[in-house]
Amino acid sequence: MAASYYNPPPPHSSYAPPPLPPGTSPYASYRHAYPPPPAPAYGGCYDHSEPLPPRDELRTLFIAGLPGDAKDREVYNLFRDFPGYVSSHLRSSGKSSQAYAFAVFADQPSALAAMTSTNGIIFDLETNCTLHVDLAKSNSRSKRPRTDDTSPDSSDKKTRHPREFPDSGAGSNIHMSGMSNSSHSLNGYPSAQSYTNFEPASLSKDPSAFVPQNNPPCPTLFVANFGQACSEQELIGVFSSCVGFIKLKMQKKFGAPVAFVDFKDVNSSTEAINRLQGVILYSSMGEGMRLEYAKSRMGQRKRDKHP
């Protein structure tokens, strides 16, 4: 097990209290707006009316260790910016002081990446609630998690806007496709603005702040400007969801920690740059991390010492 993995508490003193009182939060409504009654029709997760993915791979996370007063919003904010995040469901145990939740992802690698990044984090500094995140026993019964066929508008008609985010603030479950936009934050607490609207966070990146790519494309990426509190496991959790990911090595013996991430080819590394550039990690407090092509490929010994 990843028993050695220990995530220090995030530098936030608390969970970025939303600017709205709890009662008036725009999220307050989805608490009681859950359409599906708690009918755990598990055991048969097959739905033959839908063209399911070939193997019904588990892509739902089970989150334990939540405090009893956890809010949907908190679970949502925890996972919303992980690539592939689809939706989350909070289940309060009622009598107990513990709650649990499920987070649905587009595929298992995305789910595993989010799992690695969130497992073991201290969710509540006051009660020292530590999250235990694992793959769920079965996938959540979602309406239409992902349509791989070419009939996209059977249940999704109102969200067909080219502007990606529906106003799911008062919806039932919290859906969001963080797939192909270069999401700007993984920590879930980007700024107060995200509590009041669902603008894609990427628009807060002004083009002038973009990183010039000086180095020629390389399958290995150089990663900098992530927080000191960031663990290698957290980075692996983020990067391992990228196609072609091979390995990640963190280097923190010098002042600012950096990391090298190896991909199978430059297509994959380029895709990862585009996807994760500027992303703010959960453990981060400042700017997002900066990705560049590395100056040399990881693990490639220089064979041309002499001509």
Add this chain to the structure above:
DNA sequence: AGCACA
């Protein structure tokens, strides 16, 4: 604003 390891 920082590019190591083999």
